[in-house]
Amino acid sequence: MKISxxxxxxxxxxxxxxxxxxxxxxxxxxSFVGLVRDINDGSTVAAMSLEHYPAMTEKALRDIAAEAAxxxxxxxxxxxxxxxxxxxxxxxxxxxxxSMHRHDAFAACEFIMDFLKTSAPFWKKELTPQGARWVxxxxxxxxxxxxxxxxxxx
Amino acid sequence: MKISxxxxxxxxxxxxxxxxxxxxxxxxxxSFVGLVRDINDGSTVAAMSLEHYPAMTEKALRDIAAEAAxxxxxxxxxxxxxxxxxxxxxxxxxxxxxSMHRHDAFAACEFIMDFLKTSAPFWKKELTPQGARWVxxxxxxxxxxxxxxxxxxx
Amino acid sequence: xxxxxxxxxxxxxxxxxxxxxxxxxxxxVMVAMLLDVLRARGGVWAEQLAAGQAYRVAVxxxxxxxxxxxxAGDEVAIFPPVTGx
Amino acid sequence: xxxxxxxxxxxxxxxxxxxxxxxxxxxxVMVAMLLDVLRARGGVWAEQLAAGQAYRVAVxxxxxxxxxxxxAGDEVAIFPPVTGx
Numbered sequence: 162m163k164i165s166x167x168x169x170x171x172x173x174x175x176x177x178x179x180x181x182x183x184x185x186x187x188x189x190x191x192s193f194v195g196l197v198r199d200i201n202d203g204s205t206v207a208a209m210s211l212e213h214y215p216a217m218t219e220k221a222l223r224d225i226a227a228e229a230a231x232x233x234x235x236x237x238x239x240x241x242x243x244x245x246x247x248x249x250x251x252x253x254x255x256x257x258x259x260s261m262h263r264h265d266a267f268a269a270c271e272f273i274m275d276f277l278k279t280s281a282p283f284w285k286k287e288l289t290p291q292g293a294r295w296v297x298x299x300x301x302x303x304x305x306x307x308x309x310x311x312x313x314x315x
Numbered sequence: 316m317k318i319s320x321x322x323x324x325x326x327x328x329x330x331x332x333x334x335x336x337x338x339x340x341x342x343x344x345x346s347f348v349g350l351v352r353d354i355n356d357g358s359t360v361a362a363m364s365l366e367h368y369p370a371m372t373e374k375a376l377r378d379i380a381a382e383a384a385x386x387x388x389x390x391x392x393x394x395x396x397x398x399x400x401x402x403x404x405x406x407x408x409x410x411x412x413x414s415m416h417r418h419d420a421f422a423a424c425e426f427i428m429d430f431l432k433t434s435a436p437f438w439k440k441e442l443t444p445q446g447a448r449w450v451x452x453x454x455x456x457x458x459x460x461x462x463x464x465x466x467x468x469x
Numbered sequence: 470x471x472x473x474x475x476x477x478x479x480x481x482x483x484x485x486x487x488x489x490x491x492x493x494x495x496x497x498v499m500v501a502m503l504l505d506v507l508r509a510r511g512g513v514w515a516e517q518l519a520a521g522q523a524y525r526v527a528v529x530x531x532x533x534x535x536x537x538x539x540x541a542g543d544e545v546a547i548f549p550p551v552t553g554x
Numbered sequence: 555x556x557x558x559x560x561x562x563x564x565x566x567x568x569x570x571x572x573x574x575x576x577x578x579x580x581x582x583v584m585v586a587m588l589l590d591v592l593r594a595r596g597g598v599w600a601e602q603l604a605a606g607q608a609y610r611v612a613v614x615x616x617x618x619x620x621x622x623x624x625x626a627g628d629e630v631a632i633f634p635p636v637t638g639x
C-alpha cells in the first residue's frame with residue numbers, strides 16, 4: 162500500500178506500473194485522478210492552495226484504504242494527494258486499486274475517493290477574481306459517503 | 316472520443332494525458348485497465364488469444380460509449396481493446412472517462428466496462444497445461460450489465 | 470435470396486467454417502428461419518443451435534433477437550456469448 | 555491539565571491562531587467541555603463554534619464527536635469540513 166502526501170506532481174502511468182509490478186494475479190486496475198478545474202462554482206479559478214493537517218493526513222488515508230481492503234478483495238492500492246499551490250489542469254489526487262476482478266477495483270477506488278472527500282484533513286483555498294475563498298464542503302460529498310454505510314451488493 | 320481495436324500495447328499515462336489535453340474544465344478522470352492473469356478458473360494460463368468480429372467491434376464500442384454519454388455528463392472518453400496473442404500481465408483493455416465531477420467519470424467508466432463485457436464481440440481462448448480452451452462467459456457479467464437497466468441514482 | 474453468415478470463436482471451430490452464403494426463400498424472413506435451416510443440417514449444427522444453447526446473433530453488426538427481420542444482402546453473425554474485456 | 559489545540563483552514567484564519575495550549579480542569583473531560591471553554595471567549599469563538607455551525611473535531615488525529623474523552627497531553631484539532639480530493 163503506497164500512501165503519499167506530497168508537493169510534487171505524480172505520474173499516473175508510472176504509479177500504476179509500480180502498483181502492478183510482480184503481481185501476475187492482478188486482472189483489474191481502477192484508477193482516479195482529480196484535477197484543478199479552471200472554473201468552480203461559477204468563478205474563474207486562477208490558482209488553488211491546499212492546506213492539510215500533517216500529523217493526521219497520512220493516518221486518515223491509511224485508515225480509509227484499510228477499510229476498503231476489509232470490504233473488497235483488493236491486491237494493492239496507491240493513494241497520492243498533493244498539497245501546496247496548484248493551478249488549473251494540475252493533478253490533485255490519485256487513487257489506484259489493483260484486484261483480481263473489476264468490480265472490487267472499481268468499488269474500492271470510488272469508496273476511497275468518497276471517504277477521502279469527507280474524512281481526510283485537506284482544505285482548498287481558491288484564488289478567484291473576487292479574491293481568495295475557502296472552498297465549501299459539498300453536501301453531495303456527504304451523501305456519497307453515506308451510501309457506503311450499507312454493505313455493497315451487486 | 317477515441318475508440319481503437321489494436322494488436323499493439325497501449326500506455327495508460329499517455330492515453331490519459333491525450334484525453335485531458337486542452338480541456339481545463341475536466342475535474343475527474345476515471346480509468347480502468349484489464350490485464351491477463353496467470354491463473355483463471357483454477358488453471359495456469361500460459362497465453363491467451365483474442366478473436367473479434369472486425370466489422371462489428373468498433374461500432375459496438377462506439378454505441379456503448381454513446382450510451383454512457385447519454386446517461387452521464389462526460390467530456391470525453393477513450394476505449395482501447397487489444398486483439399491477437401497476449402500473455403500474463405499483458406494489458407487487454409483500457410477505458411478512461413473524463414468529466415467535470417467524479418461520480419460521472421466513475422459511473423460511465425464502469426458502465427462501459429460492464430457493457431463491453433457482454434456486448435462487444437471479443438472472444439478469449441486460453442492456453443493452459445490441459446490444452447487450449449475458449450473462456451466461458453460469466454453469469455456475473457450478465458448480472459453486472461442488468462443492474463444498469465434502472466436509471467442510475469445516488 | 471442469399472444471406473452471408475459468419476461464425477466466430479468456439480462456434481467457428483465446431484462448425485469448421487468461418488463464413489458462408491446461405492440460400493433462403495425470398496421475402497420476409499426472420500432470424501429464426503435462418504437458424505431452422507442451419508439446424509436442419511443435423512449433427513453439430515442441430516446440437517449447437519438447439520434451444521437452450523447460449524449463442525448470440527447479430528444482423529448487420531447489431532445484436533438481434535430471433536424475430537429480427539433479415540433480407541437479401543444482409544450479414545448475419547452467429548457466435549458464443551462474448552468474453553472480451 | 556493542558557491540552558494542545560490546533561486550528562486549520564478558515565477557522566485558523568478567523569481565530570487568528572494555528573496552535574495553542576488550553577487549560578482545562580483535571581480529570582474526566584469531554585470534547586464538549588473544551589468547546590465550552592473556547593466559546594466562552596466570545597466574539598468569533600462563540601460565533602464559529604456555535605451549535606449549528608459546521609466544524610469537525612479530531613482527538614489525537616482521529617475524527618471525534620462531542621462526547622469523546624480528552625486527557626492531559628492529548629492533541630485536539632478543530633477545523634471546517636474537509637474539502638480535499
